[in-house]
Amino acid sequence: MGKRVAAYCLTGSGNTRKVMEEIGKAISSLGHGFSFYNVKSKAENIGQSDTLLIGYPVHAFNAPRPIIDFIKRLPKASKPIKTYLIQSSGEPLHLNFAAQSRPLALLKKKGYEVLGGFSFVMPYNIIFRHKEEMARRMWGVVERRIPEVTKTILGGEPHFLKIPLWSRPVSFVLRIEQVAMPLIGRHFKANGDCVSCGLCASSCPVGNITLEKGLPKFGKHCIGCMGCVFLCPRAAIQPSLFKAWKVNGPYSFKGEAIKDKDIPPYCRKAYLRYFHTFEDEAKTPQK
């Protein structure tokens, strides 16, 4: 009998959703059921699934607050539900793995069969914009990884990331970001280039933006996902203190992938390690 996989996703600029949709396509193509939801959903029917995927972008080396709230809202597992986390991050640093420790611990407490998770590197939506060629190479790695990731999920095999011990206190301290963002986010503003299209409001994953006289008004619940800033077709949203870190406009994920020699110096070693780990693995014939 086919598996029933329920996937719940939080996304700001679309990266995590893009990865999870790809996993969903692979699962469906193998004849299994795949249902995709926003983490805002109530997850009332979770008991009808045998596998649960929870996806989110890494924010300051943590899982964002709506993910923690979602897990807290989940009903206690009345039967074993195999559960994996799917995270996307801008840097291929092991420090990002620490973002899995809190959600996994909470899920375990609720009786879910916690089997670990996966970490995908996707282009930055804050601080600086990656080159298109870099985004293309990242996406190429996602595509190569999907068959193996899908096999692990459908097989119900454990896949725990090795979370470095020292990374836990760093991640813990940086949870301060979750306190700061609602305050900083209140001061986001749209400038005169705003065309009142409402995309910022409709894409905000926590419903923090409303339109008032055609202009976005930012409420008290910003999680700093940068979705509004990134997706605005007119680059009109000014992210307050993060002005210098503004990144705008979707990546195409098309064209040529960047060559090793052209990878910029920032985290170069870590990107090379990440790309080669999965690209070279894909070249090795399967036994």
Ligand SMILES: Cc1cc2nc3c(=O)[nH]c(=O)nc-3n(C[C@H](O)[C@H](O)[C@H](O)COP(=O)(O)O)c2cc1C
């Ligand atoms: C507020 C904020 C904090 C972030 N912190 C990290 C981080 O700690 N480590 C990292 O590698 N990427 C970080 N990123 C980058 C995102 O995790 C990355 O671009 C992700 O793929 C975005 O996914 P989304 O489009 O689904 O929101 C951060 C992005 C934002 C907006």
